[in-house]
Amino acid sequence: MTKLKGWWLGLSLLCGSGFAVAQPSEVPEGYRVAQQVLVGDGSLLEVLEDVRVTPQLHADSWGNGLDADSFAQSEDDHPASPLSAQARLVSDSGEVLAQKSLDYPLATVEKAPLNGLPSPAFFLTVDQTAPMGSYSGPATQVLMPQQSQLDSVLYLGEEGERQPLVFAQTGKAAWRIVPSREGGTESIQQVSSASSMENEEFITTYRTFRYVDGQWTVSSRQQAGYWDMESDFPEPALFP
DSSP states (O other): OOEEETTOOOOOSSTTTOOOOOOOOEEETTEEEEEEEEOSSSOEEEEEEETTOOHHHHHHHTTTOOOGGGSOOOTTSOOOOOOOOEEEEEOTTSOEEEEEEOSSSOEEEEEOOOOSOSSOOEEEEEEOOOSSOSSOOEEEEEEOHHHHTTSBOEEEOTTSOEEEOEEEOBTTEEEEEEOOTTSSOOEEEEEEEEEOTTTOOEEEEEEEEEEETTEEEEEEEEEEOOOOTTSOOOOGGGOO
């Protein structure tokens, strides 16, 4: 596959991340480096997007979905669908240490404001917004590149299962970071509402994720009722 040199660093999509200085790495054909964030050990966490997705198109399409119709017509009047965004970890020498497809065309990355972890954490957000419906939207996964490359951090479920630490922001789900009262790692609250399969009444689930004894854990509770993005974020007392 033909490669393009990665001296074009692209435009950072998040204020404060800026440009990073590192040896250039090769960029797959059809992509541009949309964002770079320093990991802390000299490596870079990058987001690659379709070269046709300009920073302005990215901003305009975020939360609205992006498809072939978003691009100008090509010579054959049939623009190709956008390439899936990619995340990759690049060493200070330009070596690609890890890389993965994100399955959707738009993504962003930022340093997570979480303290007390073994190494810096990052929020990788993939815009999974569908053309219709209120159950899709940006999904944010937590990465710790110095520990697990590009695999999402796992949390211990209430039944002992381990699952990726991912937070949804949709028409019926939201999340927020909660400061720690004792100076430890911040907790994360997630609210989500869905229709019951039995009687089609809505059930709202309240979850709190905490970093305890070297791992993320979750506590949850449910109650009848409806929550959506038009409502205020629930009161802290509703979360376990």
